[in-house]
Amino acid sequence: DTGVSQNPRHKITKRGQNVTFRCDPISEHNRLYWYRQTLGQGPEFLTYFQNEAQLEKSRLLSDRFSAERPKGSFSTLEIQRTEQGDSAMYLCASTGREASYNEQFFGPGTRLTVL
Amino acid sequence: AQKVTQAQTEISVVEKEDVTLDCVYETRDTTYYLFWYKQPPSGELVFLIRRNSFDEQNEISGRYSWNFQKSTSSFNFTITASQVVDSAVYFCALSEAGGGGADGLTFGKGTHLIIQP
Numbered sequence: 107d108t109g110v111s112q113n114p115r116h117k118i119t120k121r122g123q124n125v126t127f128r129c130d131p132i133s134e135h136n137r138l139y140w141y142r143q144t145l146g147q148g149p150e151f152l153t154y155f156q157n158e159a160q161l162e163k164s165r166l167l168s169d170r171f172s173a174e175r176p177k178g179s180f181s182t183l184e185i186q187r188t189e190q191g192d193s194a195m196y197l198c199a200s201t202g203r204e205a206s207y208n209e210q211f212f213g214p215g216t217r218l219t220v221l
Numbered sequence: 222a223q224k225v226t227q228a229q230t231e232i233s234v235v236e237k238e239d240v241t242l243d244c245v246y247e248t249r250d251t252t253y254y255l256f257w258y259k260q261p262p263s264g265e266l267v268f269l270i271r272r273n274s275f276d277e278q279n280e281i282s283g284r285y286s287w288n289f290q291k292s293t294s295s296f297n298f299t300i301t302a303s304q305v306v307d308s309a310v311y312f313c314a315l316s317e318a319g320g321g322g323a324d325g326l327t328f329g330k331g332t333h334l335i336i337q338p
Contacts (some may be wrong), residue, residue: 116248136286141325148329149328151326152325162325165325197266210326211268212258212266215264
């Protein structure tokens with residue numbers, strides 16, 4: 107297993123466009139998290155799935171942000187009508203069922219630039 | 222609400238010096254987990270350690286050691302005999318109620334560690 111993967115690694119878009127990012131967690135990890143990291147800051151938690159159920163979404167930054175994990179495997183994060191303030195690194199993490207499940211493994215991130 | 226404070230924005234030391242990164246946390250829960258992650262220039266967060274609130278034993282792993290003090294709500298990280306490869310941003314993080322739960326991790330702002338040759 108090669109760890110958490112995210113695609114694309116970089117995305118440049120114009121203001122007002124929609125963007126979608128994908129995260130593939132470590133195989134058999136049932137929990138998946140999305141974070142946003144802006145320059146000079148620590149990651150900020152956005153949302154969380156256990157299998158296909160989205161258990162926390164109140165921390166999504168606005169109603170322009172949505173996430174899905176339809177089959178409990180990969181997940182997508184969509185930002186509609188992007189704004190320049192959405193420019194950031196979007197990180198995905200996963201963790202599993204074992205006793206040490208709360209160790210979150212992070213992917214390399216998707217860097218979004220909104221022009 | 223939970224909060225993690227890393228007061229040191231940037232630390233610069235010469236190689237082989239020892240360096241301590243400070244972390245102070247706030248939480249109302251009695252059960253919580255503390256973490257340290259490393260973010261090298263490549264950008265990918267690397268897990269270093271997890272400590273639960275019931276285990277105050279200090280831990281040593283090679284040149285790394287961690288000092289958990291519940292009385293002062295601190296979880297400090299020391300690198301002994303620092304090396305250039307230790308240069309990175311280091312984040313302290315907190316999780317309440319068992320491993321991320323529904324809240325995810327709360328991160329501090331990070332400490333940028335620069336090890337000069």
